[in-house]
Amino acid sequence: MDVARLRQSFAQVAAHGDEVPLFFYADLFIKHPEVRDMFPISMQAQRGHLVDALVKIVSHVDRAEELTVFLQGLGRDHRKFGVIAEHYEAVGASLLATIEHFSGPAWTPELQNDWQTAYHLIGTVMVAAARADEQVRPPWWKGTVVSHERRSFDISVLHVQPESPIDYLPGQSVAIESPSRPRLWRYYSMANAPRQDGKLEFHVRLIDGGAVSMALTSSSIVGTEVRLGAPIGVLTLDQPPADRNLLLVAGSTGLAPLKAIVDQATALPKPPQVHLFFGARTAEGLYDLDSLEKLAAEHAWLTVTPAVSADPRFTGETGNLLDVVARHGDWSGYDAYVAGPSQMVQDATARLASAGMAQDHIHIEDFGWSEP
Numbered sequence: 180m181d182v183a184r185l186r187q188s189f190a191q192v193a194a195h196g197d198e199v200p201l202f203f204y205a206d207l208f209i210k211h212p213e214v215r216d217m218f219p220i221s222m223q224a225q226r227g228h229l230v231d232a233l234v235k236i237v238s239h240v241d242r243a244e245e246l247t248v249f250l251q252g253l254g255r256d257h258r259k260f261g262v263i264a265e266h267y268e269a270v271g272a273s274l275l276a277t278i279e280h281f282s283g284p285a286w287t288p289e290l291q292n293d294w295q296t297a298y299h300l301i302g303t304v305m306v307a308a309a310r311a312d313e314q315v316r317p318p319w320w321k322g323t324v325v326s327h328e329r330r331s332f333d334i335s336v337l338h339v340q341p342e343s344p345i346d347y348l349p350g351q352s353v354a355i356e357s358p359s360r361p362r363l364w365r366y367y368s369m370a371n372a373p374r375q376d377g378k379l380e381f382h383v384r385l386i387d388g389g390a391v392s393m394a395l396t397s398s399s400i401v402g403t404e405v406r407l408g409a410p411i412g413v414l415t416l417d418q419p420p421a422d423r424n425l426l427l428v429a430g431s432t433g434l435a436p437l438k439a440i441v442d443q444a445t446a447l448p449k450p451p452q453v454h455l456f457f458g459a460r461t462a463e464g465l466y467d468l469d470s471l472e473k474l475a476a477e478h479a480w481l482t483v484t485p486a487v488s489a490d491p492r493f494t495g496e497t498g499n500l501l502d503v504v505a506r507h508g509d510w511s512g513y514d515a516y517v518a519g520p521s522q523m524v525q526d527a528t529a530r531l532a533s534a535g536m537a538q539d540h541i542h543i544e545d546f547g548w549s550e551p
């Protein structure tokens with residue numbers, strides 16, 4: 180398998196934008212109408228999810244360990260849709276048909292072989308992880324929303340009590356389905372490390388017109404039974420933690436997975452130095468600052484720097500979050516953990532890499548969309 184050729188081919192196909200997932204799902208549903216019921220009525224957001232997953236896979240294709248962990252999570256997570264091994268063949272065939280269609284004359288037997296090999300590896304890892312998971316865990320958990328607190332006009336903090344504790348690593352996320360939005364699953368990151376009582380904290384930003392975030396940020400969500408998928412994500416500390424300090428960069432609710440990592444660090448016998456940068460557009464968007472400052476006052480190893488980009492009244496750090504991070508040090512000797520909107524995550528990765536941080540010291544969770 181030629182990784183460079185595969186990446187180049189993906190870039191060429193992805194340039195066709197939304198046409199790519201449109202073609203893929205049309206091909207899949209024509210050839211396998213029986214799988215249509217596994218998807219939501221409106222496929223708009225689903226199309227983005229396919230592309231996001233492919234982007235993640237292709238960008239990690241030369242980072243075998245991280246990619247394997249990601250794919251294993253994805254395989255376990257897909258159990259919630261009722262996906263079984265036969266579906267992987269159907270998806271693989273439609274994926275190849277889609278790539279062939281958009282590759283035009285660039286589609287050669289060698290390229291076909293690259294994609295077949297890559298998809299075979301992806302499918303094998305996902306199916307194996309799903310099968311192993313069937314022995315030990317349900318495809319999804321029921322959870323009851325036990326509290327809802329509106330922290331700013333568009334951000335709410337929720338606590339969910341799952342029916343039984345979910346085994347996850349701090350920094351990971353689960354897909355949530357609310358009963359008012361059947362079959363629309365969206366990922367949200369746990370904001371706490373696993374607790375004895377199993378309770379999970381989520382920070383949810385209301386997206387205007389967003390199907391699931393609107394349901395979850397309504398105060399009437401308290402008492403609702405939601406479904407929670409298997410934990411996914413590789414924004415996690417090494418086990419055991421490497422002897423390096425941590426630079427955490429959170430944009431908006433990207434704070435959630437990083438706060439879980441801070442929570443994890445509080446239980447370590449010898450926590451590393453942790454510098455958490457928390458950015459928002461306005462001071463109101465720093466929705467969890469009180470709790471972070473309290474943590475920093477309790478733990479000498481933790482420094483919290485809030486920053487806002489579009490609020491001249493703010494008396495602390497102002498400007499682009501990444502400029503603020505750059506002003507505070509060169510960060511050699513640190514591992515970076517970055518979470519939040521796509522653009523911020525991509526810019527952070529590029530800037531840290533060009534400042535000399537090795538790729539395997541940069542850990543990211545990209546929440547998808549960026550603010551216009």
Ligand SMILES: Cc1cc2nc3c(=O)[nH]c(=O)nc-3n(C[C@H](O)[C@H](O)[C@H](O)COP(=O)(O)OP(=O)(O)OC[C@H]3O[C@@H](n4cnc5c(N)ncnc54)[C@H](O)[C@@H]3O)c2cc1C
Nearest residue numbers: 224352365366367368382383384389390391392432546548
């Ligand atoms: C691994 C992962 C972890 C995540 N963790 C969190 C988290 O902890 N907290 C959190 O609030 N979100 C998180 N997200 C984002 C979340 O999964 C949803 O994408 C978001 O809540 C929007 O879902 P929705 O159903 O409300 O909107 P949708 O119905 O999916 O989208 C409606 C429209 O809103 C726009 N849109 C969608 N998402 C965004 C966005 N994030 N910003 C701006 N515009 C958008 C698009 O134009 C879209 O067409 C995470 C995403 C991923 C991939």
